[in-house]
Amino acid sequence: MKLMENLKVQLEERSYDIIIAAGVLKKVNEVLADFAAARRCLIVTDSNVQPLYESTLKLGLAEIGAETADYVYPAGEEHKTPETVVDICRKGVRSGLDRKSLIVALGGGVCGDMAGFAAAMYMRGIGFIQIPTTLLSMVDSSVGGKTGTDLPEGKNLIGAFWQPQIVVIDPETLKTLPAEEVCCGLAEVVKYGMILDEEFFSLLEKNIDKLKSLDMGFYTKIIRRCCELKAEVVSKDEREGGLRAILNYGHTFGHALELLSNFEVAHGKAVSMGMAIAAELAADTGRISKELAERQNALLKKLDLPVKAPAGFDAEEVYNAMMQDKKTLGKIIRVVLPDAIGKVSIVKGLEKDIVTKAIRKCCE
Numbered sequence: 001m002k003l004m005e006n007l008k009v010q011l012e013e014r015s016y017d018i019i020i021a022a023g024v025l026k027k028v029n030e031v032l033a034d035f036a037a038a039r040r041c042l043i044v045t046d047s048n049v050q051p052l053y054e055s056t057l058k059l060g061l062a063e064i065g066a067e068t069a070d071y072v073y074p075a076g077e078e079h080k081t082p083e084t085v086v087d088i089c090r091k092g093v094r095s096g097l098d099r100k101s102l103i104v105a106l107g108g109g110v111c112g113d114m115a116g117f118a119a120a121m122y123m124r125g126i127g128f129i130q131i132p133t134t135l136l137s138m139v140d141s142s143v144g145g146k147t148g149t150d151l152p153e154g155k156n157l158i159g160a161f162w163q164p165q166i167v168v169i170d171p172e173t174l175k176t177l178p179a180e181e182v183c184c185g186l187a188e189v190v191k192y193g194m195i196l197d198e199e200f201f202s203l204l205e206k207n208i209d210k211l212k213s214l215d216m217g218f219y220t221k222i223i224r225r226c227c228e229l230k231a232e233v234v235s236k237d238e239r240e241g242g243l244r245a246i247l248n249y250g251h252t253f254g255h256a257l258e259l260l261s262n263f264e265v266a267h268g269k270a271v272s273m274g275m276a277i278a279a280e281l282a283a284d285t286g287r288i289s290k291e292l293a294e295r296q297n298a299l300l301k302k303l304d305l306p307v308k309a310p311a312g313f314d315a316e317e318v319y320n321a322m323m324q325d326k327k328t329l330g331k332i333i334r335v336v337l338p339d340a341i342g343k344v345s346i347v348k349g350l351e352k353d354i355v356t357k358a359i360r361k362c363c364e
């Protein structure tokens, strides 16, 4: 199989490839031969993904002489807990995983985050492979090496930077993903256009039909571009010293909305509203024109993503929730705002009034 679509994440000795090709899951024996041949692998997956794709993966791994065991957790963010991560490690012990063994994440971001974290800790760190199966995990969480789990006190509070050895993306797996999940993933896709690539943003604008009909050729292309953009950012700033923060565009406001809704508002939708607030704020402070903010929002709306928070959100409360965010360093407000389509800046120290005014405008 000709692997036209692989990409490299450049991180010196931790560099790795991202393979993107429709149907590649059926060829894992080829793409994983250099990594998994004759090794013991623990497949981590959830109760939705397991019946859909695990047998294909197992078959491929068996062909290259890998011995497999699996750990299947009940699907859902509520199972993203330290207990599940410890359970993955315990299953590893019972399955005879040693330092040369691998953990293979087959699933969405919840799966990749926990499997990666388990791999980072198991015997002080073993190899791990990402096979993301949601749009969000393909374009975001599987690339960049952030792993971890939630605590009862908050999301993603413990974790490790642990890079995978390879990421294998089969866009075909999106065909079974609920439409809502695809829609949410598209918010992150739009985000990449806004922060780094106007040409990519225009490509999305011109291909709404292909985005909605899950055109495989088009998805392969856009997933590749998103991974390329994320890989570039991560290569320059592996541990979020600076540049990597631009990936939080829409997220500071989005997280606050998620939190206040008790996670009733899905992440992708919250990010979409967050981008709308950020664009409003950028327009209010004269960084961009109203038309430009409108252009962003028009694309979001065409993709069925919200640009207004549902009724009941209070701007002041959103602001306060934002200030609680672990990423709001030292209580100085720090937001990512657009300067143009494809260009953003990290802006510090905005007045509370101006921020709440923009939030208010984006509440129904």
Ligand SMILES: NC(=O)c1ccc[n+]([C@@H]2O[C@H](COP(=O)([O-])OP(=O)(O)OC[C@H]3O[C@@H](n4cnc5c(N)ncnc54)[C@H](O)[C@@H]3O)[C@@H](O)[C@H]2O)c1
Pocket: 046, 047, 048, 049, 052, 075, 076, 077, 080, 107, 108, 109, 110, 111, 113, 133, 134, 136, 137, 140, 141, 142, 143, 144, 145, 146, 147, 155, 156, 173, 174, 175, 176, 177, 178, 181
């Ligand atoms: N590590 C990072 O850099 C990073 C970045 C962004 C988000 N995240 C994390 O990612 C998580 C969200 O990821 P997610 O949205 O992929 O969640 P998820 O893993 O829970 O997947 C969403 C749902 O889709 C189902 N599913 C997955 N693939 C499927 C398929 N192909 N067909 C049918 N159903 C399928 C899952 O069972 C689940 O019900 C959050 O916990 C978030 O914190 C991490």
Ligand SMILES: [Zn+2]
Pocket: 140, 188, 251, 267, 271
């Ligand atoms: Zn996100």
